[in-house]
Amino acid sequence: MNLSERALARPHDPLVSLHFVPSKQALGKTDLDWACMARLAQGDKRALDELMSRWQRPVFGFLLRLVGNQEDALDLAQETFVRLYRARQTYRPSAPFSTYLFSIAANLARNFLRWKRRHKSYVCPGKEPNMGSSSVEEIIDETPSPREQLHHNEREKAIRDAVLALPPAMRVVLVLFEYEDLSYQQIAQILGMSTKGVECRLYRARHILKRKLRTFLEEKEGS
Known part of the structure; x- marks a missing residue:
């Protein structure tokens, strides 16, 4: 069906x-x-x-x-x-239809992630996601060196893993802002929170990503 x-x-x-x-x-x-x-x-x-x-x-x-x-x-x-x-x-x-639709999807995802945390033995055989390009990559370096270009796939994986490691509340804000290109106000409507709350979660998420991805680059440079 x-x-x-x-x-x-x-x-x-x-x-x-x-x-x-x-x-x-x-x-x-x-x-x-x-x-x-x-x-x-x-x-x-x-x-x-x-x-x-x-x-x-x-x-x-x-x-x-x-x-x-x-x-x-x-x-x-x-x-x-x-x-x-x-x-x-x-x-x-x-409200815009996209806000309504993404509200449904976001609520379902948050409920699923909460369920998954309570059932840590759950494993799905699905393929790893392709996070796509976004300004998240700019957190690492605006002008990547040739050596970094050679490790492009590893960097994409590092970005993907870092995003997926974020707490769900930060992850959903980051994804809506960076990948779905929504405004603070739109995200606030979707998640039922204030625009200031969106801004704070986004700031914290980007700070965590910056730290993790800087560490990744330093490890690559030292290898």
């Missing part, structure tokens, strides 16, 4: 309220997401496929960077869209 089939297999609500849905030509990209949710509330199953076509990859990438392997990230991405489908009747476009 694919992701949309899994979501649509959930029981339908007995009553569906009707909403006016403008044509696609009259809508921007953000409005299209809102319109899809309205169509989904009316029973148009194709709306879920449209939402997934736009958001499945970003949500999966976000979760992959948080949980550290593909199998868990895929399961959580699936559950994110299941939760989205189940919320089709109660969703109201009071």
